[in-house]
Amino acid sequence: MNTLISLVSVSAAAVLLLAACGGPAAFERPAMDIPDGTARSSPVGKNWWFVFHDGALNRLEEKAVEHNRDLVRASALVDRAAAMADEAGASLMPQAGFQAEGKRQELSEGERYMNNLPDRARDLWGMSGVLSYEVDLWGRLRALTEEARADLLASSAARDAVYLRLTAEVASAYISVRTWEEKCLIIRHVHASYEQTCSMYEKRFVQGQYPELALRRVQAERAKTLAQLKLAENELSRAESALAVLVGDSPRQIMAGRRLTGGREDLLASPPSIPAGIPGDMIERRPDICELEARLKAAFYGKEAARADRLPSLVLTGRLGQVSSRLEDLLSRPSRNYDMGAGILQTLFDGGRKRAAVRAASAECTAVQAAYEQAVLNAFREIRDALVERRKSAEAYEASRDEVTCLRRSWDIASKQYEAGYLGLMDALDTHRNLLSGELDMADAAQMRLNAIVKFCKALGGGWQRGPDSA
Structure with a gap:
């Protein structure tokens, strides 16, 4: 037992001494010209669709989050990345194992005479505990661990991106269904x-x-x-089918069709209000940027690991066990043996494989950094476009509503004049036809206004509030 304690103590001391030799460089985010006040720590917004205050939409979103196949797949990829991060972290710890063996060994004549054995063949029984540890001299194992952790963050952000895209598509599909229902009602x-x-x-x-x-x-x-009317009913059916697929309905439910109940009757006419001032830190709620930043971090540490892999590696080993030629004497004190040692491994020639690995990792890091910077630029472009579309779509709806108000008054006057004989049939029909067209255009404008709000929330990474319903 004292031998085992001494072995472990010496190994631990060597580990503590050598582990401090070096480590990977620290990752730094690329510097970019970002508006003042932009923070870097906001998570993706959850339940952002609550701004519509629509019970039917809330139920559909909850069902989509629970049953959509794309989101289930993304969550499974996060679980896989977490397992791989745990696996990479385990390489920093000592490895312990147990070995037991029994074999029959045939010796040469010289070995038999040297060991004073009566027979050339003998049985050999053994069991031992093995302890090994690779000293992370240059930070290669730590870089690989950081790379795996960054991959886990990237997978989580990718899942959030699927969540945000899915919930935005469900909201748009729901608005489309409500719009076609309104159009069918108008035409009917x-x-x-x-x-x-x-x-x-x-x-x-x-x-x-x-x-x-x-x-x-x-x-x-x-x-x-x-x-x-028939064309509008066909479009309504298509919108319902698209919504059914998004929320994860079964094939039987899709074929049966769905009818929405419990939604806001005034959704098209009364959209949620949006605050005028939007904090700049909302840009960091976007999961696509978080994902690419994590990918960049993973590529950086992958490059550091490839560089460290070209340097020598040091492995400490220790073994304590029993070896005997007779099974009944295996546990006796005289059959105990142990050994401990250290080995250095350095590749002298590999045809340039490790050098090529460093070049490939550097190129990957450069490519991901370019993608990250482009994603940031696209994010601000989308936010700006969403702000403009939100404002212009609201103005377009107001103009369309004024048009319909005038057309309704025109039809009221035209119908009375036609009944009194002061207006011809064609003029009356033209007035009625224009009213129908104007009401359908107003429904389209209302849909555009609601979709602009959905795009605005999506561009900000899921809304703008940080209340109980916002992550």
Whole structure:
């Protein structure tokens, strides 16, 4: 036992002495011209869609986060990266093992005479505990560990990017469904109006009060709105199918179709308000930038590990065990033996493999840094575009609403003048047709305004608030 303690003590002292020889360089983020006040620690925003205050959307988002296949896959990749980080960290620790063996050995004549053995063949039994440790002289193992940890951070950020993209797509798909429902309602209302008008014209045509030309024009408008209605219903079905796939419905549920209930009736007309001042640190909530920064960190430490791999490595080993030619004497004190030592390994010639590995790691680091810097530029571009689109889409909706207000008043006047005989049929139909077109355009403008808010939240990495519902 004293021998084992001495062996462990000597090994520990050697480890503490040699482990302080060197380490990998520290990673530093590339310097960029970023607006003042931009921080670097904000996580991706969670539950950002709560700004819409829509119960149906909340349920759909929760279902998508739980069941979407892309997000399940991204989460599994994070688990794999975590396991690989643990595996890399284990290389910094001593490795202990146990070995037991039994064999029959045949000796040469000289060995038999030297050992004074009666037979050339003998049995050999042994068991031992083995302790080994690679001293991280140049920081190679620590660099590999940091690389694995950075890969774990990158995988987590990639999962957050999938989360953000998925929830934004679900919100846009939900808005699309609500828009097509509104359009179908508008067209259905106009079609019902034409049905009543046609019924009246057909009765009076039979009575000889209206000419056939007037009847056919009204019937044509009715057929046109019916065609518009069927096309709108088709688009509504397609929007519902896209939403069903995003939230992870089964094939049977997709084929059965879905009908949304419990949503805000005024969602299109009354979107959430957005604060005028947006803090600059929101840029760091973007998971795509966090992912590339972690990839850059991993590439940096991969380069450091490749450089350290060209230097000598030192391995400490120790063994304590029992060896005997007779199994019954294996545990006796005379059969105990031990050894300890250190070995240095240095590659003299490998055809340039390690030098090429350093060049490849350096090139990878340069490529990832360029991708990171480009991602930062794209992020600020997307934020600026989202800010402009948010403002312009709101202005476009207000203009469209004013247009519809005027068209509704025009139709009210035109219908009364037509009934009084002061306006012709074609003028009345044109006014009604313009009203329908204006209401459909207003629905499109409302959709654009809501989608602009979704894009704005996505560009900021998931909203702008830091409340209980924001990570």
